[in-house]
Amino acid sequence: xxxxxxxxxxxxxxxxxxxxxxxxxxxxxxxxxxxxxxxxxxxxxxxxxxxxxxxxxxxxxxxxxxxxxxxxxxxxxxxxxxxxxxxxxxxxxxxxxxxxxxxxxxxxxxxxxxx
Numbered sequence: 001x002x003x004x005x006x007x008x009x010x011x012x013x014x015x016x017x018x019x020x021x022x023x024x025x026x027x028x029x030x031x032x033x034x035x036x037x038x039x040x041x042x043x044x045x046x047x048x049x050x051x052x053x054x055x056x057x058x059x060x061x062x063x064x065x066x067x068x069x070x071x072x073x074x075x076x077x078x079x080x081x082x083x084x085x086x087x088x089x090x091x092x093x094x095x096x097x098x099x100x101x102x103x104x105x106x107x108x109x110x111x112x113x114x115x
Contacts, residue, residue: 004091007058012051018101025105035100039093041066061093071096078102 019029036047041064050060061067071093075084078099086092 004088006094007090008056010054011057011060012054014057015051018097021101021105025107027104027107031104032101035104036097039068039071039097039100040064041068057094058090061090067093074099 015032018032022028022032033044033047037043040047040061042050043065046065074096076082076099078095081095083092083095083099086095
């Protein structure tokens with residue numbers, strides 16, 4: 001089976017789209033960063049380093065300091081696929097992030113204190 005091209009896509013090339021999607025709906029870059037840090041365990045400095053070094057998505061998640069154990073509770077449809085049905089681990093992590101950014105853009109409460 002061929003590797004998905006998202007694996008070699010730099011996180012930094014997609015990040016501005018996450019921010020733009022959130023800002024278009026009145027949310028902030030800081031809120032997007034908060035989502036990313038919650039999901040991955042990166043702090044702001046490490047997140048910025050990943051952006052600056054053009055880390056690809058596969059490595060971004062592979063070396064994440066601490067993937068949030070509550071991420072498995074992120075359910076729903078993203079890009080026409082239910083998150084809970086995605087078998088490929090790296091793709092599932094990326095879709096979790098996509099789903100969180102979508103929820104933020106829709107104005108949903110993120111519930112940081114409960115996770």
